[in-house]
Amino acid sequence: MRRGTNLPWVRDYNQGVVLEAIRLGGGVSRVEIASKTGLTAQTVSNIVRRLLTEGLVVEGERPFDGGQRRVPLSVNREARSAVGVQIDVDETSIVVLDLGGHVVLRRRCATDPEHRPLEVIRQVAEEVGAVLDEAGAERGNVLGVGVACPGPLDHRTGVVFRPPNLPGWDRVHLAEALSEWTGYPVIVDNDATAAAIGERWSGGARGARNFAFVYVGVGIGAGLFLEDHVFRGATTNAGEFGHITLDPEGPACHCGSRGCVEALCSPGRVVSAVERRIRAGEPSLLASRAEYGFAEVCRAALGGDALAGDEVRRAAYHLGCGAVSLVNLLDLELVVLGGKVLGTVAELYRREIERAVEERTMASGLRRVRVVLSQAGEDAAAVGAASLVMHTAFAPRQAGLERADLSQLTPVGPSV
Amino acid sequence: MRRGTNLPWVRDYNQGVVLEAIRLGGGVSRVEIASKTGLTAQTVSNIVRRLLTEGLVVEGERPFDGGQRRVPLSVNREARSAVGVQIDVDETSIVVLDLGGHVVLRRRCATDPEHRPLEVIRQVAEEVGAVLDEAGAERGNVLGVGVACPGPLDHRTGVVFRPPNLPGWDRVHLAEALSEWTGYPVIVDNDATAAAIGERWSGGARGARNFAFVYVGVGIGAGLFLEDHVFRGATTNAGEFGHITLDPEGPACHCGSRGCVEALCSPGRVVSAVERRIRAGEPSLLASRAEYGFAEVCRAALGGDALAGDEVRRAAYHLGCGAVSLVNLLDLELVVLGGKVLGTVAELYRREIERAVEERTMASGLRRVRVVLSQAGEDAAAVGAASLVMHTAFAPRQAGLERADLSQLTPVGPSV
Numbered sequence: 001m002r003r004g005t006n007l008p009w010v011r012d013y014n015q016g017v018v019l020e021a022i023r024l025g026g027g028v029s030r031v032e033i034a035s036k037t038g039l040t041a042q043t044v045s046n047i048v049r050r051l052l053t054e055g056l057v058v059e060g061e062r063p064f065d066g067g068q069r070r071v072p073l074s075v076n077r078e079a080r081s082a083v084g085v086q087i088d089v090d091e092t093s094i095v096v097l098d099l100g101g102h103v104v105l106r107r108r109c110a111t112d113p114e115h116r117p118l119e120v121i122r123q124v125a126e127e128v129g130a131v132l133d134e135a136g137a138e139r140g141n142v143l144g145v146g147v148a149c150p151g152p153l154d155h156r157t158g159v160v161f162r163p164p165n166l167p168g169w170d171r172v173h174l175a176e177a178l179s180e181w182t183g184y185p186v187i188v189d190n191d192a193t194a195a196a197i198g199e200r201w202s203g204g205a206r207g208a209r210n211f212a213f214v215y216v217g218v219g220i221g222a223g224l225f226l227e228d229h230v231f232r233g234a235t236t237n238a239g240e241f242g243h244i245t246l247d248p249e250g251p252a253c254h255c256g257s258r259g260c261v262e263a264l265c266s267p268g269r270v271v272s273a274v275e276r277r278i279r280a281g282e283p284s285l286l287a288s289r290a291e292y293g294f295a296e297v298c299r300a301a302l303g304g305d306a307l308a309g310d311e312v313r314r315a316a317y318h319l320g321c322g323a324v325s326l327v328n329l330l331d332l333e334l335v336v337l338g339g340k341v342l343g344t345v346a347e348l349y350r351r352e353i354e355r356a357v358e359e360r361t362m363a364s365g366l367r368r369v370r371v372v373l374s375q376a377g378e379d380a381a382a383v384g385a386a387s388l389v390m391h392t393a394f395a396p397r398q399a400g401l402e403r404a405d406l407s408q409l410t411p412v413g414p415s416v
Numbered sequence: 417m418r419r420g421t422n423l424p425w426v427r428d429y430n431q432g433v434v435l436e437a438i439r440l441g442g443g444v445s446r447v448e449i450a451s452k453t454g455l456t457a458q459t460v461s462n463i464v465r466r467l468l469t470e471g472l473v474v475e476g477e478r479p480f481d482g483g484q485r486r487v488p489l490s491v492n493r494e495a496r497s498a499v500g501v502q503i504d505v506d507e508t509s510i511v512v513l514d515l516g517g518h519v520v521l522r523r524r525c526a527t528d529p530e531h532r533p534l535e536v537i538r539q540v541a542e543e544v545g546a547v548l549d550e551a552g553a554e555r556g557n558v559l560g561v562g563v564a565c566p567g568p569l570d571h572r573t574g575v576v577f578r579p580p581n582l583p584g585w586d587r588v589h590l591a592e593a594l595s596e597w598t599g600y601p602v603i604v605d606n607d608a609t610a611a612a613i614g615e616r617w618s619g620g621a622r623g624a625r626n627f628a629f630v631y632v633g634v635g636i637g638a639g640l641f642l643e644d645h646v647f648r649g650a651t652t653n654a655g656e657f658g659h660i661t662l663d664p665e666g667p668a669c670h671c672g673s674r675g676c677v678e679a680l681c682s683p684g685r686v687v688s689a690v691e692r693r694i695r696a697g698e699p700s701l702l703a704s705r706a707e708y709g710f711a712e713v714c715r716a717a718l719g720g721d722a723l724a725g726d727e728v729r730r731a732a733y734h735l736g737c738g739a740v741s742l743v744n745l746l747d748l749e750l751v752v753l754g755g756k757v758l759g760t761v762a763e764l765y766r767r768e769i770e771r772a773v774e775e776r777t778m779a780s781g782l783r784r785v786r787v788v789l790s791q792a793g794e795d796a797a798a799v800g801a802a803s804l805v806m807h808t809a810f811a812p813r814q815a816g817l818e819r820a821d822l823s824q825l826t827p828v829g830p831s832v
């Protein structure tokens with residue numbers, strides 16, 4: 001049954017709207033905020049006063065020809081920070097983000113794939129502490145830790161369920177354990193959804209109401225922002241773009257289906273395809289190498305190796321076909337592409353997706369769907385994980401009384 | 417830029433929530449509504465008083481052991497009605513729906529595919545008047561006319577853009593023309609989205625927060641209900657499920673792409689495939705017939721004709737593969753199947769989709785995704801079009817000041 005809403009929700013919602021207007025339109029005034037948000041001057045004025053008191057916003061200089069209502073406002077970047085962690089099978093990335101969406105510090109550390117989940121989480125907890133020390137972050141201003149990892153998982157409880165791309169993790173209570181060991185609230189989301197929130201919070205999707213972040217890591221997923229809200233679906237596992245069927249009779253996928261996007265074009269599959277063709281005797285610059293991964297295949301492709309180029313382009317082509325389904329199904333205005341492993345072929349992938357979207361979607365001819373690279377680059381999921389914390393604390397939520405959760409994201413430090 | 421919200425919005429939202437609770441839980445009391453919606457007893461009481469004054473709700477008998485707060489409430493079915501129209505290439509269906517979601521009257525009439533759009537709309541306007549007379553509907557209680565037709569179209573303006581499945585309709589101002597000729601407000605939506613709203617309003621998706629209506633008509637589409645709200649996307653053309661790519665190198669689709677769901681399993685493609693194989697000399701009960709359509713192919717398939725059965729099952733199989741993508745991408749709890757042409761093979765299609773969803777989605781093993789047939793049967797889109805009017809007038813809307821549109825759906829008749 002749908003839940004009702006109430007006045008505190010309206011207050012929080014409008015405060016989120018105003019803070020977003022200030023964040024995205026640096027130097028915006030109360031008058032401009034009222035005009036952009038449709039809120040009355042009085043409402044905007046009250047909310048700004050609250051934000052100033054809480055130290056989240058600062059005033060610039062009063063303009064020569066205007067009163068208080070024309071004073072430029074901007075967020076107080078140092079007022080809050082959030083930690084973002086991306087856990088992958090062999091590496092953990094950690095970033096510290098300020099309230100303005102700027103990365104204060106980033107660090108990567110190798111994780112041993114042989115380690116058990118709790119050992120990995122223990123190591124992450126130590127790294128989080130070290131990174132916060134190094135960043136000189138005021139501990140009382142740290143809202144919490146966001147974690148991005150492969151799904152399936154339950155965003156609401158922070159439990160990770162046997163992700164195919166995180167072997168050995170089976171019903172791991174990630175949020176609970178990491179929260180205990182860091183002392184901060186922890187929120188977990190899948191890597192692609194986190195990346196989408198990051199791009200909306202501080203990247204190239206600011207202001208986009210309907211977009212997808214196509215995330216290429218060990219696996220492939222999509223984070224969905226629909227009608228101005230992150231969309232997670234019935235069990236918070238929406239966005240399994242890697243398991244859209246592209247060829248019902250195609251190669252078996254580890255998910256149990258066949259011909260999924262991931263089975264056709266994950267980085268691992270590209271490498272396997274190159275290996276297979278080299279073993280079959282086809283010529284390639286890579287033939288003389290004992291071992292190579294996706295990065296080497298991409299370099300070979302860009303260096304003119306025909307076989308590597310062929311397989312990279314085929315993967316990009318299939319990714320483009322998947323993007324066509326995504327755009328047709330969700331009527332998106334924007335597709336953002338990013339992820340840890342894309343590296344040197346990011347632009348090649350982007351162009352291929354753009355071409356598919358331009359040539360093959362229902363939208364082609366009627367309107368233009370932008371296809372861009374993530375501004376967060378290879379750290380998209382880690383930046384997204386930190387943004388997830390900011391988003392949970394500050395973004396306007398959908399109505400409904402039950403959803404006012406995660407109120408623990410209120411720092412108790414000196415600035416409050 | 418995101419828009420703020422205000423107190424009148426909260427009032428409307430909660431009124432929508434309460435009306436929905438009464439509609440879906442016939443005989444529910446104020447106490448039960450408060451418990452189900454999370455609203456306070458006072459808020460529920462105020463809203464119910466307003467609904468009683470407006471005549472939208474009626475009280476049953478006071479129970480022996482309870483006070484006013486335990487009086488059963490139900491919607492006053494006759495208080496409002498809405499007309500639903502489905503326009504297809506060769507036929508128009510019209511229904512009259514009451515506030516309880518019951519079909520008061522239904523009618524079909526042939527439309528000449530040679531007629532120009534404005535002639536068709538003129539004919540529809542006359543039929544709407546005749547149907548309302550026949551239903552004995554109090555004109556002052558008629559909220560408006562909903563129209564479902566193939567997309568692409570602009571739901572916001574009611575303009576239809578060259579739908580591939582409605583030849584000759586090119587930028588037709590459908591809502592404007594029909595409103596002028598009927599005297600009622602008119603809302604236009606694509607057939608699948610309308611069908612989804614209908615199923616949520618009065619069918620088997622009551623209470624479902626995340627579901628899709630897979631609509632099989634001349635074309636194939638999906639209506640999406642995400643997080644309790646109908647989802648229309650950036651240009652109100654979301655749900656082009658028929659143009660998910662199932663085979664990038666497959667048969668050309670009229671949309672400009674290849675191997676789309678629609679290109680592989682629209683009813684017309686099934687008939688073409690049967691014709692092709694019969695011409696190639698394969699045996700079939702249909703070989704002796706000069707002319708046959710999808711209905712005849714389905715009857716032959718159910719009658720044991722191997723060739724027809726083969727093609728019908730292949731179409732259902734591909735539809736199932738598309739549904740797997742849909743469920744994986746959107747993490748749905750429910751898929752509803754329906755549409756005008758499904759007829760006798762509806763259950764066969766349903767089983768095939770259910771099997772694909774059970775065997776091939778990421779959700780399999782973790783949770784159960786239901787696959788059901790539409791309760792509205794072949795009239796799903798027409799019932800949906802009428803529900804669209806009810807939904808627009810009464811359903812809780814997402815927050816945001818700009819979206820309080822279509823306020824013209826307030827009857828000025830005697831009951832108000």
